[in-house]
Amino acid sequence: MEKIASFKAYDIRGKVPGDLNVDLAYKVGKAIVKYLNAKKVLIGMDVRKSSPELAEALTKGITENGADVYDLGLCGTEMIYFGTPHLNADAGVMITASHNPPEYNGLKFVKKGSVPMGYDSGLSEIEQMVLKGDFEVEGVQKGKVEKIDIMNDFINNLKQFYDAKKINPFKVVVNAGNGCIGPALDTLEPLLPIKMIKVFHEPDSNFPNGVPNPLLPENRQPTIDALLEHKADLGVAWDGDYDRCFFFDEKGNFIEGYYIVGLLAKSILKKNPGEKIVHDPRLTWNTIKEVEAAGGEVVQSVSGHAFIKQKMREVNAIYGGEMSAHHYFRDNYYSDSGIIPFLLILQLMSEENKTLGRLVEEMIAAYPCSGEINTKLENPAAKLEEIKQKYSDGKMETLDGVSVEYENWRFNVRLSNTEPLIRLNVESKGDRKLMEKKTQELLNLIRS
Structure with a gap:
């Protein structure tokens, strides 16, 4: 065809x-x-x-x-x-x-x-x-x-997800990356008790400060610099169409989206015990632990917004999270949002009286991860087969790319749907050195 x-x-x-x-x-x-x-x-x-x-x-x-x-x-x-x-x-x-x-x-x-x-x-x-x-x-x-x-209807609809009275007067760096979120933040700002420090705020099709993609380490520095300069409590950066937001703690550390999934799931289940949470197969152990400890039920789905939303509808899940920083909410038409997680994290920090760094430190120590590492290849599909052969002694799953699990570490490799890339994620159980060693081992194979 x-x-x-x-x-x-x-x-x-x-x-x-x-x-x-x-x-x-x-x-x-x-x-x-x-x-x-x-x-x-x-x-x-x-x-x-x-x-x-x-x-x-x-x-x-x-x-x-x-x-x-x-x-x-x-x-x-x-x-x-x-x-x-x-x-x-x-x-x-x-x-x-x-x-x-x-x-x-x-x-x-x-x-x-x-x-x-x-x-x-x-x-x-x-x-x-x-x-x-x-x-x-x-x-x-x-x-x-x-x-x-x-715009006003859209911003007012978000009020069902947070209570402004329960948010502390934090100082927050917000980096729009010259994408589209600036006008939405301007409309939201008067409704929140926080002080926004705005970075690259105006929409600009020339992307004078680089493409708004905070997953690229080189794009994170302006948020970190502003956060440290202003002694802010939190940093948040968005991608171009703001369906994803990325968090930086009070020390300027970039927090992987994986741990935000666990944090939001735990917070949502506290108010809605017994509900189902959908996650993707790339990084899983922390999410499973947090959801089960909070009395929820985990459901795995193929990565990607169409698949996650479909799965959430099938099982009536209250929340779905991907480590790539897509967060989906049943009461938001099962759709992903880059603003709702921002509001939920502000409220969670206030209610728990903890910094973001403190809220996630135990998760990061328990399940250190590589973050997603992309490699451009001429024939990524052939490389995927090579990886399957080499790690055939592990517990293998092929729901989305290839996931292989051993007792103390696991990994997922999958092909990009939009570019000629192979994407790698590795995590371990409390052993950062093992995670780093296995990440390097896999990268050597991928790039050989």
């Missing part, structure tokens, strides 16, 4: 204009209306230079097939997740490539009620409609376009 290279596991993504361009966006706009029989479609975009032209082409395709467009303009992905059910739209499309380099862009889709649309749940059908030119809807009147501002 013929395929289009930019159609990935859970979105359309690629370099502009080679992999993704106005012609493809126009056809996809038409196909989405026909496939979903949509009458109203919500669209929004991130700050990338190519986003406005893709939005225009997408809008043209949608309206020519008879559907109306609600246009949010510049926004975060989670505003699409909120806005689609809030406005009772039949679909939502976010134009974003999140943390990818500036020459990339993408289209991320949700159906009615913000049910995600991945390759196995609609995108493959859209792809075939585009390839066959089977996307026209005959005999319809052209749809209308309405520019709409739902």
Whole structure:
């Protein structure tokens, strides 16, 4: 079956204009209306230079097939997740490539009620409609376009997740990375008792301070510098479309998303005992321990937003967390948010009267991890097979890439869905030296 290279596991993504361009966006706009029989479609975009032209082409395709467009303009992905059910739209499309380099862009889709649309749940059908030119809807009147501002509704909806009266007057460094979150933080700021120290706050498509991807160690320093200079209590940095947030403790240490999953799960279960928590297979031991100790039930899912949300709906999980800093909430239409974890951590630090460093120090000591290490390879799939052969004596699982478990350490390797990368995660039981040794051993094999 013929395929289009930019159609990935859970979105359309690629370099502009080679992999993704106005012609493809126009056809996809038409196909989405026909496939979903949509009458109203919500669209929004991130700050990338190519986003406005893709939005225009997408809008043209949608309206020519008879559907109306609600246009949010510049926004975060989670505003699409909120806005689609809030406005009772039949679909939502976010134009974003999140943390990818500036020459990339993408289209991320949700159906009615913000049910995600991945390759196995609609995108493959859209792809075939585009390839066959089977996307026209005959005999319809052209749809209308309405520019709409739902920022206040979006921010007010977040109040169900936190209580501002229970948050201490912390000093917090917030680094928008010149992505989209600046305007949302400005709207949220008057509702919180904290003092925000703003870094790279203005949206800027030139990304003058680098692509907003705090997973890259070189992108973390500005947050750390501001935190130490202002003697702040906490640092938070977001990716470009702010569906992920990353935390720094009071000493400027970057806290892996893995430990934030354990922390949020424990905090949520304290108020909601017995609930189910979904996690990904990359790093697991700490999450399992924290959830079971708090009386919850763990459920494992393939990584990626479409898969996690689907699993959460299947088992009615209250929360889902990925070590890549995606956090999903049942009461947020099962969607991921980069703002809710920020609010929950502020409240947790206040209620426990502990710094973030103190809240996670025992977890870090009990299950030290490598963090995700990416390696660009020409043939990552062949390397994955080589790794399976070498570590065939361990307890192996292939739900998502390859996970191998030994008594005192485990690892996961998987292929990126969006780039020619192999991703490695290693953890151990309380033995940092072992974790570091095994990480190096695996990297030597991967890069040989």
